Amino acid sequence: MALKIHDTRSKKKRIFNPIEKDKVGIYVCGITPYSPSHLGHARQAISFDIITRWMRELKFNVTYITNFTDIDDKIIKVALEENKDFLEIANRNIEDYFKVMDAMNVLRADKYSRVTETIPEIIDMISILIDKENAYIGNDGVYFEIDTAPEKYGQLTGQTLEMVRSGAGGRVGETGAGKRDHRDFALWKSAKEDEPYWESPWGNGRPGWHIECSAMSLKHLGETFDIHGGGRDLLFPHHEAEIFQSECCLGIEHVVKYWIHNGMINVDGEKMSKSLGNFQTINDTFATIEPLALRYTLLNAPYRQPIEFNTTMVEESKIHYNRLINTYSQAFTLGKLGDWNKYDFLLLCSEKFISGMNDDFNTRVAFVEVQNVVKRLQELLLDGKEIEYISAAFSWLNKFAGEILGLLPCNEEIENISKHTIDAIAAISVRVEELLIERQKSRETKNWERADLIRDELNSMNVIIEDSPEGPKWKIE
RNA sequence: GCACGGAUGGCAGAGUAGCUAUGCAAGGGAUUGCAGAUCCCUGGACCUGGGUGCAAAUCCCGGUCCGUGCUCCA
Structure with missing residues (x-):
């Protein structure tokens, strides 16, 4: 029985055949750690945890790479607000990420690639794109020029250049003043005053969001790899931008063999997001549901379906x-x-x-x-x-x-659960048995009022009574 | 507006052509002083209008509604 995977690019389920026999390279776009992780991050991590677990069960030799975008506008903003170094903000939230994901039995990826550790590779890639004239230097950074590869447009979303041109409407020009066309996207952003930066041939600055993933997947998985994953909301523009960058840079038609996208978490029929203010952090959610039960909730629907939380x-x-x-x-x-x-x-x-x-x-x-x-x-x-x-x-x-x-x-925890129950039962069993005998006597004399009072008392000790044909049984709540 | 996806019983949610999951809730019964637990049983659904088929929730076309994307987003 063969494994079938729904590939977003071809929009159908395809039988999975890895590029290299028995080996699987998978890259998943990770988080930008500027705030504590929310349920959407949990869904993504758990979805791909399941995917990699299952592929390993099928005896594939899996290399699972994901990333942290540890330098980004939002991180800089939080750092400025708190008057701290941007890496401190990133590290704090990465710590939170690992803590909550571990609690939900999310196995660690083989590598958590960081943008700040990939700067040379990113610069190389941008240089190649400039040499190949797919990118140009603007007055506030380097941009990818969409018109140099129009045939690549809409591979994941079915949109054409014209659609996006008309769709973007009045938003043109709001960001990226140095763009020739509003559909072009930033590869390198020049640093403004007080912003963290790296040196580059185009001046001090930092990488654009999309180029990171192209550079990191190339660094860790090579020129072509089997699976690229992420949330549905990354389809456009992020993943389409990656297709432009990687394929133009490498001169390869299909860098990624299968695209996998997980569905969103919804609240009242709408996507959980910061802008709508309907998001929940994972940590807050743990107050109402324990981590593994939350994992259960998030796996209760196939990974592509939206989940109504x-x-x-x-x-x-x-x-x-x-x-x-x-x-x-x-x-x-x-x-x-x-x-x-x-x-x-x-x-x-x-x-x-x-x-x-x-x-x-x-x-x-x-x-x-x-x-x-x-x-x-x-x-x-x-x-x-x-x-x-x-x-x-x-x-x-x-x-x-x-x-x-x-x-x-894990077994230790199960043992603990059992042991705690046994200890708790041992601690009160004498008293419970006494009360039960008394209750039985009351029942025999049909003194129901007294019998129910004793039951109430036992209930208050977290003991549940279950009368059965063989006599009363009890257990700890 | 354009692109993509979805619409299944009271609720959640599978199922891609014939055998109509599963769970929660509901109703009935067994048991019970009552309660609980357990067991048995029952009802109830495929958005709408066409089409193709011996046969459609399932395939095709139109419509309606909903969601996502077109700006940062898992």
Whole structure:
């Protein structure tokens, strides 16, 4: 069964064939660290985490590169406001990024390339573009001249030069005074007073946004590579600009073989963004939902679909996530790994899971199978007889929900969860048993009022009573 | 305005031609002093108008509505 990937350039699902057999180079546009990361960043990081995890599961040798745009107008603005060095601002937010992403089980990329560490490569690339006359020097920087490669226009968005010309309307001339045409874009921006800068043949300045990614992907992955990813909102102009730069600089028609774009997070039907003021930082969100449950929420739809982020979505994910963790922890205490290949049900779940993931990384389909196995494991645990089957289902979850989807906490944490529960039960069990006996006596004499009072008291100790035909059972909330 | 994408039960959200997921919610039943938990059962959907097909939620054309992009944006 072959892996199919939806490629934005050709606008269809294509069977994935890497440039070099069994090897995959993937570059994903990362964040500009001028503020703490928000849910959109989480969605992007988790989407590509899943994509790389799955490709590794398929035994591809994956090189996953992403970046931090650690010099940029917005970072400079924050630095000025706080009267700090721009790198301090960037580093602070990068730290925040790693902290929240680690909490959500986002595996680290092979390399987090930084713009400030790629300046020579960027300058080289711009020089070549000037030599090839694809770029010109303006009075406030260097610009890429769109008219030198009009055939490359609209490769991702279907727009033509004329469309954009008319569409931009009154905004022409607002930025980049040195441009010949408003559709040209900056490769190098001259430094204004008090701005950080690097020396270049065109004076002191800093790189434009688009050229960084062309230079960094070239530096780390070579002239052509398999996958380029990012958020849908980067399609235009960012990724189209990259196509101009990389392809004109290298003289190669297709630098990127597959383009992958993840969908946005919506609130009330609109994209979550700073300008609308409807964004949430990841850290703030952790107050209402734990990190891995949030990961669950963000994988609950295929990566290309927009996600409507609201209370319903969050609450449902919590239910599923808690069910998964509780069931898994219960089986974990039995501590045995088993072979799921011996059970038709688990084999069938594996097959559906795999075909879902192979179909453009459809995590929603994969989740259904996880839910099915959780349900089966619950039944098995309740019955308690088929220990081997329990171990097999446990192993299945360990592999598919844990290793591949990254939804499970590490073993130590699961142990801690179990241990805490055991300790908590031990600490109050004597008292609980006393109260239960008293309650049973009250029930026998049909003193319901008294029995309910005792139940209330137990509830206040976070103990939940469940009466059953075999007598009352209790557990910690 | 132009480009791209979407429209599935009360809600979330799969499914790309025949077998109509899944979860939450709802209703009914079993069990129960009540509650909870669990189990069983039930109803209910494919935006609209055409077209192609033996057969369409699924393919084609038109319309309507929504989102994204055209400016920094994951």
